[in-house]
Amino acid sequence: MNINEFIEKFAEAIEIEDASMLNDNTEFRNLPEWGSLAYLSVIAFMDDEYDTQIEEAEFKKLLTVQDLYNACTQK
């Protein structure tokens, strides 16, 4: 999955209707949709789509959509 496909799936996971608002530099914690439910969705999405499990302490270091993508694809 390339970064654009990842962004589509990420947008779907946190229920953003227009994925074109996002890019790899988007700081996802600043999105209005971000919250505890979105966090749950992203963790579940990373596990379901990429078989990636990430500790909370590691997740805190991820700031952008690119960071999330890298965490999923660089194992």
Add this chain to the structure above:
Amino acid sequence: MSELVLHKISYKDLREFKYKNFDDPYSIVAFITDHLRETLLACPNNGDENKTAMYLMTDGNVAVGRVLQFGTKLKIDDEIVPAQTGGSSFVVEKYRSQGVGASLLLASKLSKEYDFKINSLFSEMVVPMLRRLKYNIFEFPQYVILRDLRPMLASIGFKGTLLDISGAVVNFPIRLIDILNKIKRKSLLRKFNVNKVVSVPEWAGKIVANDIHKYMELHDREWLQWNLDYNMNGYPGDRQSFYTVTSKSGEPVGFFMTKERFEEIAGRYHDILRGTIVEWGTGNPDVLSEADLNLLAIYTFTPKVFHVLTVPSEEKTEKSLKRMGFIKHGKLQMLVGDKKKKYSDIGDVHLWRIRYGSCNTIIYGQAPTQIS
């Protein structure tokens, strides 16, 4: 400052009482009474003792949240697969805003111990989280028939002669419906024998396994026997009963299973005994229908039972239940997860065999409380 740590308590830890090593001012761990511990350890589907019995969140060494887990089995066409179930989730109120509940749900979701998950009876509050976790969530209408309203009157202060007279008055409509139901029941008892048994016969498990639905939580003989022999709270008024339905010549025709649960506090009322028809099966629905089984079951409960709850699996049963005096009352929710996405139609509720007695509902006492 909080130092929240998630712990996995295995079945081995449960057996060795290691879960008692935490400080427990909120009774998070004390919830696992000796009775509940025995119930969990006796579950026939846990398999490996290293599997998780409980996820526990602590702040320092203080237990602040938990969720229990145990094993079950799904039957998918002819394949039997292990699955995770559980419940009894609870988070201390002041920790709910810190995502403790979400962390507990995630721990369960991300566990690699099982490829499938099935749960029932969860708080409305967690439903948004469960949907975000991409579980399939099913909802089924529940039906309830009132049996004796006197406990309700007693719990609001009626006693003595006033209770007797008021009780007779409020119960009068119930007794009228009973007359009609008992006529129908009598005709069934002319065709069948209904016997209470303490040992679940093998044929009951086979009736379940031969159900036509593609998906089911497998209630085989071992599962039925476990649910018959154990419950969570161990109150004297809590009991489960299993009944066989046979022809007059002794041939197995069907079965049903019931539970009664005593609740010290039930909303505005107290000391209420609730009844549920948790499981049933028939070898031939044209001979003995789901509605017939529910009718036979109603009159096996303790006379003091406040109401009897059931969850019909067919629309035609719903119509029959209404004629018997049942009214629609709330919903039973279940969730199903297929981690590896092996079955594309697992989320189609019409393909599922549904019973109220699923997952942890039989061993449960009261409904689960909030997770966050």
